[in-house]
Amino acid sequence: MTYKVFVDGQEGTTGLRIHEVLAGRSDIEVLRIDSDKRKDSAERARLLNAADVAFLCLPDAASREAAAMIDNPNTCLIDASTAHRTVPGWTFGMPELCAGQREAIRAAKRIANPGCHASAFILALRPLVDAGLVPAGLPVSATSLTGYSGGGKSMIAEFEAGGNARLQSPRPYSLGLAHKHLPEMKAHTGLTTTPVFMPIVGNFYKGLAVSVPLHLSQLKAGTTAAMLQQCLAERYADEAFVHVLPLGDAANLDGGFFDVQACNDTNRVDIGVFGNDEQVVLIARLDNLGKGASGAAVQAMNVHLGVAEGLGL
Ligand SMILES: NC(=O)C1=CN([C@@H]2O[C@H](COP(=O)(O)OP(=O)(O)OC[C@H]3O[C@@H](n4cnc5c(N)ncnc54)[C@H](OP(=O)(O)O)[C@@H]3O)[C@@H](O)[C@H]2O)C=CC1
Numbered sequence: 417m418t419y420k421v422f423v424d425g426q427e428g429t430t431g432l433r434i435h436e437v438l439a440g441r442s443d444i445e446v447l448r449i450d451s452d453k454r455k456d457s458a459e460r461a462r463l464l465n466a467a468d469v470a471f472l473c474l475p476d477a478a479s480r481e482a483a484a485m486i487d488n489p490n491t492c493l494i495d496a497s498t499a500h501r502t503v504p505g506w507t508f509g510m511p512e513l514c515a516g517q518r519e520a521i522r523a524a525k526r527i528a529n530p531g532c533h534a535s536a537f538i539l540a541l542r543p544l545v546d547a548g549l550v551p552a553g554l555p556v557s558a559t560s561l562t563g564y565s566g567g568g569k570s571m572i573a574e575f576e577a578g579g580n581a582r583l584q585s586p587r588p589y590s591l592g593l594a595h596k597h598l599p600e601m602k603a604h605t606g607l608t609t610t611p612v613f614m615p616i617v618g619n620f621y622k623g624l625a626v627s628v629p630l631h632l633s634q635l636k637a638g639t640t641a642a643m644l645q646q647c648l649a650e651r652y653a654d655e656a657f658v659h660v661l662p663l664g665d666a667a668n669l670d671g672g673f674f675d676v677q678a679c680n681d682t683n684r685v686d687i688g689v690f691g692n693d694e695q696v697v698l699i700a701r702l703d704n705l706g707k708g709a710s711g712a713a714v715q716a717m718n719v720h721l722g723v724a725e726g727l728g729l
């Protein structure tokens with residue numbers, strides 16, 4: 417069986433990486449749009465409707481436009497943008513989210529790929545909220561350290577042009593406290609309060625780590641750092657792409673420093689729990705172009721098609 421796959425946005429950062437991940441797969445026939453027609457609505461619509469699976473690697477507005485072009489009921493859309501992640505009728509493309517999510521992705525024709533920061537945040541917190549260790553009403557804060565490829569072609573060009581001293585140091589952003597991933601971070605963890613979320617972009621290409629500080633006194637009575645680590649380890653024991661580090665795992669630290677690039681070029685998420693008798697920090701790291709975007713999109717496609725989930729990853 418060969419599946420036809422089209423990437424709308426094939427020349428962007430996420431689209432190019434999806435092509436690399438799919439290269440060499442004998443079960444996939446990649447449909448390509450002529451470069452000079454890549455923004456031609458009629459040609460995009462033709463290819464979108466010719467595909468069994470179409471990835472949308474576009475800005476939000478163009479993704480909404482692409483979704484409206486579909487009239488083939490068999491075409492499955494996997495949208496890498498933020499446009500549809502909490503929209504009814506769309507399935508969140510995170511197989512590890514909860515029981516039943518794989519079946520939902522298998523059945524869905526509209527799949528919204530999780531955001532990169534949101535993936536790390538949700539995978540670290542969802543099991544703890546489900547288990548009641550982190551109360552759903554807890555006001556949570558999170559920071560993300562991310563490479564500049566998360567900003568797509570324009571931010572990559574800005575950083576790689578050189579000569580701008582301001583870009584040499586880490587840069588906190590989204591200080592309006594309204595980052596576009598907040599709705600999915602809330603909806604898919606089960607938290608009832610919008611988190612305070614501050615991302616920081618640094619002068620490195622890719623890799624991302626979201627950290628969530630917690631006071632044990634604010635968690636379910638009696639909760640320890642070891643209980644949080646055990647809950648996560650049990651929840652993800654059978655997951656190929658989620659790795660829970662041993663509690664306070666010094667072996668995974670480089671002289672006391674946490675390497676935010678250690679999952680680069682993989683589709684893996686590492687979740688660490690570091691703490692003492694009073695406080696804990698959860699840290700989840702991933703490749704923003706891997707499990708944070710293109711890898712996750714291909715994983716969701718594999719689940720949807722019913723082929724081996726890790727094929728090509
Ligand atoms: N980079 C990352 O780490 C992640 C990105 N995402 C999301 O994935 C999507 C793509 O991001 P990314 O690849 O980084 O972005 P890029 O800016 O690198 O690429 C976007 C691509 O979309 C093309 N495009 C823009 N408008 C249209 C249109 N109307 N019709 C057809 N093509 C169009 C652009 O064309 P042109 O070549 O002319 O510029 C470009 O090639 C975004 O929604 C982003 O937020 C999600 C997770 C992580």
Ligand SMILES: CC(=O)N[C@@H](CCC(=O)OP(=O)(O)O)C(=O)O
Nearest residue numbers: 496497498531532564566567617
């Ligand atoms: C460095 C940088 O700018 N990163 C982007 C994240 C990219 C991303 O994941 O955006 P999606 O919502 O489309 O998934 C940001 O924080 O807005």
